[in-house]
Amino acid sequence: MSEAAIPLEGVLLVSAAMFVCGTLCMATKRNAVGILMGVELVLNASNLNFVAFARYTPFGLDGQMFALFGIVMPAAEAAIALAIILAFYNTHLTVDVDRASELKL
């Protein structure tokens, strides 16, 4: 392993920023697909964490493995989510989540 040009803290800071961006994106986007993108940001923040820890700490291969699963599982999740968004579009003719407000009391 070569000498680290960037310290671990730096990577973690970036991932934290991604995490915050992701959550803000989830909270502000009206488009369902946009929200999913926010989720992806959050997930990728964690993936970045995993690989960073794998690189800098004895966590090692575990972290990379974790990142792998962290890509695969959300992919499946995204597939389901997109299918559901499609179904929602079929009935509502929109993917604006603010229009999904019939269920309340």
Added chain:
Amino acid sequence: MNLTEVFEVVRSDIGSSLRAFLPELALVATILVLLLVRLFQRQGTYVSRALALIGSIVALLLALEQYGAGLHREIFGGMLAVDGYTHFFRLFLLAFAVLMVWLTMLTNMPEPEDAADFFVLLLGATLGMILMSSSIHLLMLFMAVEMASLPSYGLAGFLKESRRAGEASLKYVVFGAGASGIMLYGMSLLAGRFGTAHLPTLAERIAQSVATEHGVVIEPILVAGVLLVLVGIAFKVSAVPFHFWCPDVFHGAAAEVAGFLSVASKGAALALLSRFVLTLAYPVLQAFGFAQVSLTQALALTLAVLAAVTATYGNLAAYAQTNLKRLLAYSTIAHAGYMLMPIAAAIGSSGRPNFATAVDVVLFYLVVYLFMNLGAFAVVALIRNAIGSEDLSHYGGLIHRNPLLTVAMAVFLLSLTGIPPLAGFVAKFRIFVVLYQTGFYWLLAVGLANTVFSLFYYVKVLRVMIIDEPVPETPAWQSNALAVAFHVLLIVANFALLIPGVWNGLQDITTGAVATLLLP
């Protein structure tokens, strides 16, 4: 232990691990067969249902056999734990799956063309939930939560033509995805900081890091990591304030699905939560000679506050509901609150914690909860089939048209309230006992007050169904033997705890399950 070692262990141990994994494998096989059937036979509920029933029963029998064998070990190199706790939840979830299949038989739930899909999702979710209860590795934990969640999203939106179902599943999936992202981030912090994702090892390292020469040191990253994972689990538990999906999803989804989610999903989430919390807390407590330290105290208090808020919120919010499923959703939230209480008490009490007499109450409660809550949702589903409405305003005077369903509903709702001699009382009584014993008096007071609050809305339903004047032209429910048997079974189950021996038996089982919990 890092993954390379894990692979090595898994390779050397694959045979015995797979043997211990047989019930899950049976489920997997059933799912595969169902998918194959889907290929060859485009329509037909019976075959799918029969397959699902057979598959789940086989899995249940296998689980029972393994429970009898009393196997207690980690399998797949520390990904999963097979202990009494796992056995218990396997049995619980598989038995529930069997009952669910039975219920779909009564309510004609899936349309013939979708039958296979429905059962695939149902069993798939069950599989994920079983894994939730048995995983002891953060990666496995994440996967299990996803495996349980993804089919649930599908189930929630299963009524494809329904606008509400679409909306419900959208909300579920969006919220769920967000929660899982947050959880994964927390895992990355925890696993990365402590260099392992194997829960027991992680817990031991945490204990080491906390108990330093300079006294108790708690790193913010630890707190943040634990908490973010807890948020993910709390979403599954539907603890306030992570509950928002729950009423909407229950409202939009079919009553059967809501029943499934309210019992199985909640049960698995609580199983996961208590395993996670206990595994983490135990080494820390051990390191300090079982004196309370700030970490466990804070964890316990957080859980306790969460529990109190959840129970109170659920019960108060339920009062204003007119849709039965929505009302029961809030009731579900409230009960999640009750069930969180003993977990908080278990780690928050001073002295050597006896998880077997604190957390087993959760298991005990879940069993009772299965019988009362599934029953309530089943009645809602059957009444929906009969009168085409789930709104309380159409329930007026149902006793005259559907006496059995109404009496059953009365039993279930009163059991949920916790009125003796119904099982719900016993379960609640045990929670109160634990809270008193561990000195959580304020939580006890909250729990008791909530019992009174809950009476208002449960009895409101009964009042409409029994005392109010009948709504004109309500069609009568056509009963059949299977449905009667189903309800009689559930009603009897709600009375059964006071039969000599039953309470003891159940308590022995749950105590045993928790006692064999594999702790670091």
Added chain:
Amino acid sequence: MQDPGLLYVIAVLLPLASFLILLLGGKRLGIVAAYIATAAIGGAFVLSAIGLVRYAREGDLFTASHHEPAAGQDHGHGAAAPAEEPSGGHGTKDGTLVWKGQIRWAAFGHDVIRLGYAVDNLTVVMFAMVTLVATLIHIYSIGYMHEELHEPVHDPLAVEPGEPPLERPGRFPRFFTYLSLFCFSMLGLVLSDNIFLVFVFWELVGVCSYLLIGFYYERRSAYRAAIKAFVTNRVGDFGFLIGLAIIWTTLGTFNFEEIRAALADGKLTGALLTVAGLGIFCGCVGKSAQFPLHVWLPDAMEGPTPVSALIHAATMVAAGVYLVGRFFFLFSPTALLIIAMVGAITLFMAGTIAIVQTDIKRVLAYSTISQLGYMMLGLGVGGWLAGLFHLITHAFFKALLFMCSGSVIHAAGTQEMPQMGGLLKKMPITAITMLVGTLAIAGIPFFSGYYSKDAILAYALHFWQQAPQTGLYGVIAPTLFVLAVGGAAITAFYMFRLWFMTFVGKPRDHHVYEHAHESPPTMTVPLIVLAVLSWCAGYSFGLGQPVIELALQNGPAGQGFTAHPPHATHELAGTFALGAVIVGVVLAVIFYGVRLLSPDEVAAQFPRLYRFLWHKWYFDELYAAALVRPVLAFSRKVRAFDWNIIDGIVDGVAYWTARLASADGRFDFWIIDGIVNLVGEVTYWCGERLRWLQTGRIRQYIVFLVVGTVAVLALLFYVTTLFAR
């Protein structure tokens, strides 16, 4: 019979048996009911007569003053057998023969309540009087209540303006049912050996009185009078109960003999003793219609006249006096003084009211109150013998007077004296017998009332002479005597007024006069018997002392109280009394006999005084304003409190907020609002508010997810640092 006391027990039970038979027999019995009831009470009279004779023989009843206890007769006395079986026996106390028996009735720890009977000379005399008068009145009632046998009965008095005329079924058997119950209760009261049982019968006679006053319960005035009587008596019983509580708590027994022994040992002294005595006396005030609880008795005249005669003149109202006599040893000197004062005030007050009343029965009612006041005065000043002597004689002549008035009413169809007059010719027997009664009550020599009233005055004078001449006694003692003498004059005046207005002069209402006729023999025969008794009951028949006094001589009060006043005092008092009576009679003759002066003019000269008397000293008005109406108003307040305050929260916090905002000054009631109602309200309110959170918008949910995470994070951190310290 082994135990002669059982004679009396049977005598008590006879009317009870009659009561039960009549109760079960109901209406079917018709006139037979009267025969059964009369037979029962007649039987009781026979038994009591046998008992009297036997007692007289065994107890040397009519021998003057024997103070030595008869040796060998003391078995059974004080032997409070713990057995549950009735234990009977003879005993003596201070030389008086007692027949008695007890059963264990209830026990609490070591405290045992035994109930039983005791027959001593007071009992014997009272029993004989009650059974005799009651028997006569039963016979009289057969005639008087005859109308009730017919169906249907028309009761014009029950019809208020604007109401349809009333036809109702006759209630002849029911009348005798109540009478039998009354006789049982009254005899039981006399026979009881303990204050508890006395209290029981006390209440029972009260309820009989209630039932009989309200016999014509269609009449508004009747049922109001009945309720008034009962509630007023309850006020007295309230005091009675307190007296009982003191006695039981301090002495642990209810038995008269045991109480007497305990008091002699000084187990209860001082102020508490006085309070106990006054408590019991409070009951007597209620029952004997003494000031200030006398208001019920005049109204009680709404009952049928035989009832007035039996219950509200001869027996029940005298029970208060009897009890004071029976329980004489309980009263401390202070208590006795208060008794005397109450008696004096009552006799004077009632007498003055009687002067102006025009209803014949009301005049008699006030005269009863007044005479009862005499008895109380007599007892209060130490004249135990005199008070009870007057009780017996009064029973005879007052029963007579009432029955005569009943005969008049029966004949005339009205109770208003101004509508009568000149009835002497129409109904001579009634008139003559009533004159005997009037002479007796007025205290004309050679009639029974003279002797007994004279005795009371003598004791009052003696009390004055004996009492300290300074301080409070110096004022009170003379006042007592003066009031008593004045009362004698007033009595003579209003009684002769009554007789004159009714029987002499010109008929004032011709319809009444034409209608009048002499009553049937069932009514007149009892009149004659009673007239004879009223005449001679005070005589000594050569025994040196009036026989009744003689019989009571060694009464339960003990020796200390029976000392006679000196002869001189007696004569002086007699002179005063006679003078007063003569004044009264003369005035009555002037006003009403020969009509030299017109009473109306006199009344017009003193309009305020007249109105004051006419309104009976404004007692009813006072009580209505000071007690009844405030209690009712308060009870409505309580009801409103319950409904609005305690119950009100449930139905609208908003409403209450408004009330609160309007500064109604009732916010303190918030404290006790029903917690549960509040919980219900709050639950609902919260439920409504919580709906706002659940907006149904995903983005807000996610915001909550984020905010929640941050919040819990903050909580966790905070808590961690909290515990870290």
Added chain:
Amino acid sequence: MSDTILLSAIVFLPAVAALILVAVPGRQKELIKQISFATTVLVFLLTLVLLAQYFELRDPATGSWPTLAERAAAAREQDLPNDLVVRYPWISAFGVEYYLGVDGISLPLVVLTGFISMLAMLASWGIDKYVRGYCILFLLLVTGMMGTFVALDFFLFYVFWELMLLPMYFLIGIWGAPSRVEADGRVRGGPYAAIKFFIYTLVGSVLILVAILALYFHPAEPGAGPAYTFDIMRLHSIAQQAGVYSLGFQLLIFVLLYIGFAIKVPVFPFHTWLPDAHVEAPTPISMILAGILLKMGGYGFIRLAYPIAPEAAHYLAWFIAGIGVWNILYGALAAMAQTDFKKLVAYSSISHMGYVMLGFGVWTLMGDPDKWSMAMNGAMFQMIAHGISSPAMFFAVGVIYDRIHHRDLNRMGGLANIMPYYAGISAIIFFAGMGLPGLCGFIGEVFTVLGSWQFSRLLAVLAASGVILTAGYILWTLQRVFLGRPSPEMFGEGHHGDPNALPDLSVREWVIAVPMVIMAVVLGVYPDLVFRFMEPSVTQLIQDLTQTLAQAR
């Protein structure tokens, strides 16, 4: 008959009958009623057998009974066939036992329950709506009530205590008056009253539950581990050892139990459920409510609160006695102002139950314990007496309500002529309620007042003054109903008829009324009938309590 079978049968026979009724077709109303009535008669007879058996327990030599604690301790070792204590392990995880037993305190209430439920069932003959459901719930109610009185295991007691909530809720809610809106806009009616009853009682029982837990985990000896017991007799004996339960702990327990039981009694300010429940409930249910349910509160005090927390009870004696007197006066005043016949009777119940509280409360170490015994016995007797007179009064209200369909006192009158027998019976019943000597109500009132004098003269005087108010409202009521002339508006809205043609008591009504009247008279004349077996137990209790307190001092 073995006591196991006897006691279990008394408790569970009604429940079994209810199960049988499930199988009977709902159309056969007469059959259902007959089965139910037969069950209640049988249960009543069994309670009499129980009474007879209890007398056989008496030691003929000394005339005294072995105490319940002795019998219970013996039953722990070995189940004797005729000791009237039943003891079997039930839920060993918590040491809960199936544990029943009677003594002189519970036995009169058990017999009363049998008696009143039998008559109430007979009074239910007029019920025509959903008969089967009614009878099932009614029988379950009987089981709950019986169980509460005989249970000696606190957990079991609690289960029975709660068990009667539900049937009561539905009996008031379904068979009570329909919902309506009052003049001031408030919603009232059966459903409202039912939920009110339910919630009040549930709040109380939740507090009782806390007390149960606290006792369960409290050490049996100083320094020892938790007692882990629900055995009421064991708790008594623990409480009797000085220094085990501190005063603070006792106060906690007592207050918790106090609120729980006071709601049932009901004690001011927890009483407002009662008028509502009574007014809305059907006649037989009012009979049960007034006759038995209220007694469960009093029973709770004497069986649980006092023996388990004696020091606290003594500490709070003034409060209890004071609130009792307040109840007496408040109830009487509130009753006086009512125009609804049934509400008036309901408030009279509140007033009468005040004597019970007074009798319990007047505990002073200064005086003679026998006087407290008298007050306590008076209170217990008052419960029995009220258990007879009050159902009878509600029955009387029901009779007239059936005929004229309203309960407004100002629109009655003159019934004494129209229905003379009814008037006579009612008069006796109301006089019994008024506390007329010779009738049952007198004994309890007078003994309570007599016994309370040594405790506080003020309270005794105030309590005694209650007799005036009571006489006032009872007589006024009788007058408005029976005396005078019939009101022109005799019939309720939508009903017409000739007031003079109102039928007098029917045969069934006679059969219901006469036993209560007879009991009222018999108990009034010869209270020893009850005292004979009740007094030793009560006095024993008082000795124990006094001794406990003396040790503690």
